[in-house]
Amino acid sequence: MATLKWGILSTAKIGRTQVIPAIQRSGNGEVVAIASRNQQTAKEAAEELNIPRTFDSYEALIDDPEIDAVYIPLPNALHKEWVIKAAEKKKHVLCEKPVAVTNEELEEMIIACEKNSVVFMEAFMYQFHPQHQKVKKLIHEGVIGDVAFMRASFSFYLEDRSNIRLNHDLGGGSMFDVGCYSLHAIRNILEQEPVSVYASAHYHPELNVDTTMTGTLNFGNGIVTSFDSSFDCASREQYEVVGSKGNITITSAFRPDTNEGMIGEIHVKTDEGTEVLEAAGDQYTLMAENFANAVLNKQSLFYDTTKMRNQMKVLDAVYESSKTGQVISL
Known part of the structure; x- marks a missing residue:
């Protein structure tokens, strides 16, 4: 081979x-x-x-x-x-x-x-983990009804203020470092692109980088979403999708590879009860193999430049909104 x-x-x-x-x-x-x-x-x-x-x-x-x-x-x-x-x-x-x-x-x-x-x-390695494909399947099957709300969070407490993640000149900030996952997850799971963005942030007064960021993505169809990232908060890496008949919560949304067996848990709650489903996968290796197959076998990239452009467009707008206080249309 x-x-x-x-x-x-x-x-x-x-x-x-x-x-x-x-x-x-x-x-x-x-x-x-x-x-x-x-x-x-x-x-x-x-x-x-x-x-x-x-x-x-x-x-x-x-x-x-x-x-x-x-x-x-x-x-x-x-x-x-x-x-x-x-x-x-x-x-x-x-x-x-x-x-x-x-x-x-x-x-x-x-x-x-x-x-x-x-x-x-x-x-963006997290998207290769099969737990996210399973979430999309549950949504498509109508298990939680019509989606009305989604939130995504990624944070960890960064005590060392000399850390490169807080260096403005090198592209530091909580949104660039971990918040980009929250934005990506909302767009990835809903399989839609937002029409506008609003964000608010705490910028460190001396370092001039965001240490906490939160905001909303408006999809123009009634679905409400919220995202957040932080270096000031304890560790969280999760998302929740809420529908008319139930909700789905992923508790290790971005680093299930740190769990035993690289297992991600999908918590599904409906009127019929609560069920915990599991999905296992080596997300970093799946990413490397997809990339290599694109080079060696001309197979399609799972994450191509069109998707990269869409992500960057939203990320850019989040920063603009956090600095101007304005809703940014996309």
Whole structure:
């Protein structure tokens, strides 16, 4: 079987602990190199993860003709530079979320990737877990009746105020870091795009990034939704869909991979009672395999550039609304 040869740009924790091991578990990919601007850091990561080759610069890695694709877990503000540079070297690109910090940045990336005929995807791994497909099926079957409301939340308490997630210049903020999942989940589960956005946020007075954000997406059809994200609140990662006959709650919406057996629980409550359904899946590996199949076998991406554009459009509008206090039409 053909395999996709991956290079990893940086030794970021998400790559070391989640994405690299997932690619190594996959049936169609292998990690052949990792780069860091600190050669010793690259060597330590390579030794820890059994990666055969290291580079002391990102440029050197993307120059290597043996590497087919790169995974980019760099700080948000560096995504555009390295997505475009990788594309120009004919490398397929899987980039961490949020893929960009503005609509304009994303368009530049997409243009570069299309010009160079490379596959490009944002790493929203949670959507590959089968629990979400099961939720959609329950909704389509009318188990909870007509959907009237949905809320999605993702937060964790970030005590270290020097953390990169709070660095404005590098694209920090709770919405960029975890709130983007809440926005994505609402649009993904409802399978609709909003017509307007309203958001409100607490911006740290010294760091100038949002540490808590909340708001609503208006779909123009009577369905009310709310989202929130925070670095000031205790850990939550859940969503709830409420209909005329019942509700569905997902308690490990975005990181069910941390549960035993990578199991996600789907709590379904109707007039007939409460039922807890289970779905298991390796979301990071499923993402890596989908990406590799798109490159190797020309299969469709589960998450393509049209969906990426729609997500970025909403994310951009959320920030605009939080800063202006205005409802932003989409």
